[in-house]
Amino acid sequence: MERPKLVLAGGSGFLGRHLVRHFSQLGYAVVVLGRKARPGVVQWNGRTPGPWAAELEGAAVLINLAGKSVDCRYHAANRHAIVRSRTDSTRVLGEAVAACRTPPPVWLNASTATVYQDTPGPQPANTEAGGRLGRNFSEMVAQRWEAEFSLAPVPATRRVALRAAIVLGADGGALPVMARLARFGLSTPQGNGQQWVSWLHVVDFCRAVEFLVAHPQLEGAFNLCAPEPLPNQALMALLDAHYRPRWHLPQPRWLLEVGAFLLRTETELILKSRKVVPDRLLAAGFQFRYPRCPAALADLLPQLT
Template sequence: MEPPLLILAGGTGFLGQHLRRNFTRAGYRVRTLSRRPRHPDDLAWDGRTLGPWAAALEGAAVVLNLAGRSVDCRYHAVNRYAIVRSRTDSTRVLGDAIAACRNPPALWLNSSTATIYEDTIGAAPANTEATGRIGRGFSEMVAQQWEAEFNLAALPRTRRVALRTAIVLGADGGALPTLARLARRGLSTPHGHGQQWVSWLHIEDFCRAVEFLVAHPALAGAFNLCAPEPLTNAALMALLDAHYRPRWHLPQPRWLLEIGAFLLRTETELLLKSRKVVPQRLLEAGFRFRYPTCAPALADLLPQLP
């Protein structure tokens, strides 16, 4: 009997590599759509146009799309265009490919982001899928266009799930290795005023949540993928500080972060936006987190860092 097939688009990065290993261990055959195929089972695509790769979707159990240009850049016009188009183009062409299948995939999961919600200040309620306040800035509009493209195709035989993913913490990729490296050097102080909320998720719980959504065919629509306990930036940096105990502490006021972001060709929004999000739908569906709070998650991950 053939193993179930999972088509993974944009699967060569941090999240994609973990998902590939996770679903391979679970008994799936995983084929990755990539601009630079590396493995015999990889399929070449450009993320914009239909091609021979589309035939592989026929009869697949799952299509999982993680494709999208990194937001770790300056938000000038060229990069803004690339950020939006890399997400909407890849989503559109996957929808076209699924619509053309005679035996379409049973499930299509598509990346989105917890950044779709507006800044949450102070003690304001956290954003749930039902009550979250959608923002109006550039990053929030990117997420809205992304999800709109995802929901546009007429696919009556394919279940769709949008993954509104928060910051995923892992020892081998994402934001944590950079934060840890800086914390060792004394930059374990709050970013700006430090009261901005951080929604996060351990990489193990990220993979488990995706697997949970695959395994429960009644679940569809948007899901917040984040731990149930967000924390402030100051609290996060305090946890890093307690682990590394640097010999000195360098303040990180907003003006200094702006200079640093300019020199590193990135944006301070990645550190200063207040994301207070909770996974209401996952919890109501019965998902249980292994790392619901950040201290145990960091205690697991930080010793794994080089």
């Protein structure tokens, strides 16, 4: 019996590797669209049609994770690349799906929980229905990304936007960097430590994507995050308790600004208050394996030591 095909655009990074492994174990034949052709990867540039589009014909699932990393300085050239890498890849995939005789029945497109505005203190958490969309650069990028997705002329294909929070894993993403710094005493609150952190174990990220694929009545935007966000100071305390560094170095905002400049990144990535909950996933019956951060870190941090 022929295995169902899953096409994964932009699947060469941290999340892509986990999805390839997860869906391959479920019995899917996974085809990755990437910048360089190699075994298991079909080349595309994320902007224009090409031979890669034939992979979509008759595919069971399309997932798009393509987009330039936001871990950079937000100068004009990078801003342009961040926006265009997301909107161009989404647009050209929509064109390719529209041209299929047998298009994929479901298309999951990456988005981000950063679509919501800074939510400090006791304000209610952002849900899909009641979230407050922001107006700064990163928030507008997310909105343009989702707008391009909604404009795709694919009436026969169910669309799901993945508003993912910070995904924690032992082999990529933010956690290995945070853990390395914590070992050397940077396990203190970042800034005032009051900013909320919405997060998700990488296992639950893959399971949530599987859940959304398997339930044909689910479409639209979904927050992909654990149901219990926590303040930055609580997250750093968990890292501190695990690594028990000999000394502790303070991380005031001004020092983080200097560090971000030297590392060619932006402090928004750690100082913005992201308070997001997965209302729609919970209402649909999804059960998290790691709903609380202490359990998630207890699973992941030993893999880093």
